Amino acid sequence: MNLLKRxxxxxxxxxxxDSPDAGAGEPEVPDHQLIKSCQGGDTRAFETLVTRHRGxxxxxxxxxxxxxxxxxDLSQVVFLKVWKALPKFxxxxxxxxWLYRITHNVVYDWLRKRKIDSAGELDDGLLSEGDIAAGxxxxxxxxxxxxxxxxxxxxxDRINAALATLNAEHRxxxxxxxxxxxxxxxxxxxxxxxxxxxxxxxxxxxxxLQTLLSDEKGKD
Amino acid sequence: xxxxKTEELFxxxxxxxxxxxxxxxxxxxxxxxxxLEAELYQCRNAADAMRAEIPASVEPPYGDFFNSxxxxxxxxxxxxxxxxxxxxxxxxxxxxxxxxxGALALVLAFFAGHRVAKPxxxxxxxxxxxxxxxxxxxxxxxVYFNDDQLKARVIAGxxxxxxxxxxxxxxxxRDDFDIVTVSTKEEKLPDSYTRAEATRFR
Numbered sequence: 001m002n003l004l005k006r007x008x009x010x011x012x013x014x015x016x017x018d019s020p021d022a023g024a025g026e027p028e029v030p031d032h033q034l035i036k037s038c039q040g041g042d043t044r045a046f047e048t049l050v051t052r053h054r055g056x057x058x059x060x061x062x063x064x065x066x067x068x069x070x071x072x073d074l075s076q077v078v079f080l081k082v083w084k085a086l087p088k089f090x091x092x093x094x095x096x097x098w099l100y101r102i103t104h105n106v107v108y109d110w111l112r113k114r115k116i117d118s119a120g121e122l123d124d125g126l127l128s129e130g131d132i133a134a135g136x137x138x139x140x141x142x143x144x145x146x147x148x149x150x151x152x153x154x155x156x157d158r159i160n161a162a163l164a165t166l167n168a169e170h171r172x173x174x175x176x177x178x179x180x181x182x183x184x185x186x187x188x189x190x191x192x193x194x195x196x197x198x199x200x201x202x203x204x205x206x207x208x209l210q211t212l213l214s215d216e217k218g219k220d
Numbered sequence: 221x222x223x224x225k226t227e228e229l230f231x232x233x234x235x236x237x238x239x240x241x242x243x244x245x246x247x248x249x250x251x252x253x254x255x256l257e258a259e260l261y262q263c264r265n266a267a268d269a270m271r272a273e274i275p276a277s278v279e280p281p282y283g284d285f286f287n288s289x290x291x292x293x294x295x296x297x298x299x300x301x302x303x304x305x306x307x308x309x310x311x312x313x314x315x316x317x318x319x320x321x322g323a324l325a326l327v328l329a330f331f332a333g334h335r336v337a338k339p340x341x342x343x344x345x346x347x348x349x350x351x352x353x354x355x356x357x358x359x360x361x362x363v364y365f366n367d368d369q370l371k372a373r374v375i376a377g378x379x380x381x382x383x384x385x386x387x388x389x390x391x392x393x394r395d396d397f398d399i400v401t402v403s404t405k406e407e408k409l410p411d412s413y414t415r416a417e418a419t420r421f422r
Binding site for chain 2: 041043046047050051054055056058059062063068071072075076079080083084155156159160163174175177178179180181196199200202203206207209210213214
């Protein structure tokens, strides 16, 4: 099926960015009010805040590390850190940027720790493009089972597979931009880098993603 | 044009966020390289595909359990934090007493050390004449002798500036006491020296 057609149909079927609270009909307490209550030690307000943002944090972590169980645990770590750091949170800062900054730190700490723990072991999940010699085979050559092959042919899976080949910085940049809808400055704040670095990472990530998706399309 | 600038232009073109100035620069680039536009359109499609296929929010499995687990950790954190605060407050409440307690401990240590160091016998307490009256005081030094016949008194001024040790029971030194001959050093002196000295004394 044509790529653009698929996108359009997907858009019509399920609008992206649905939150679990959407359509509840009840007026939502704004984040800044909940944060104020949390800063006063209100754990119920914190739970509301967690319920509101856990989906986004979990999705981001899951997209970064590609492991459900670890993503679940790391999301817990993120929110516990949020609770501990909330007294220092300044109202003028944007909560989502701050939340993703903590998420970024937790994920990168985990990746670093995992890299150290598995030093000497082969871990495909941690191999980035730069670690692989040019011209070497990066995937097994055996023929996949028909059901798996069918599953892999789905566009979402192809994108996920393409994302997995990007290094952590490129993957995070493109996820923050395309999936979470952050602007360039916000991405720079979350990733603690310059605006130029964000542009460069975004450019290379998009180019690589486009190349990988075109290659996959060519195979179909 | 710098590489960084062209990358920025491409990124902004895909996001449709070029300023009028940047649009002019981009048009120039596209005019130079017409194949670029198709490539950028593909990038834009890929970005659209990502937005469509990857959800921004995914509920973690067992959402209620996620919350209950987290809130248990938060409660634990609150409890440990309040315990630490309580302990800190307890220490802080005694902060005013540290200086006097330290001073008292120093004084006690000084007296205790002094008492322990004082022997049970030999010597005598000092006597201080204060307006014609002698008073026994502890603070003055103790004098020791290996002869039980000897007794000592330490006399000090009331301000403690002047002190004297009076020893009783000493044998008076005879007038003809020859220090040179009784000196232990004499035995070691050369004979010629002793003779010369004897001659000189005569």
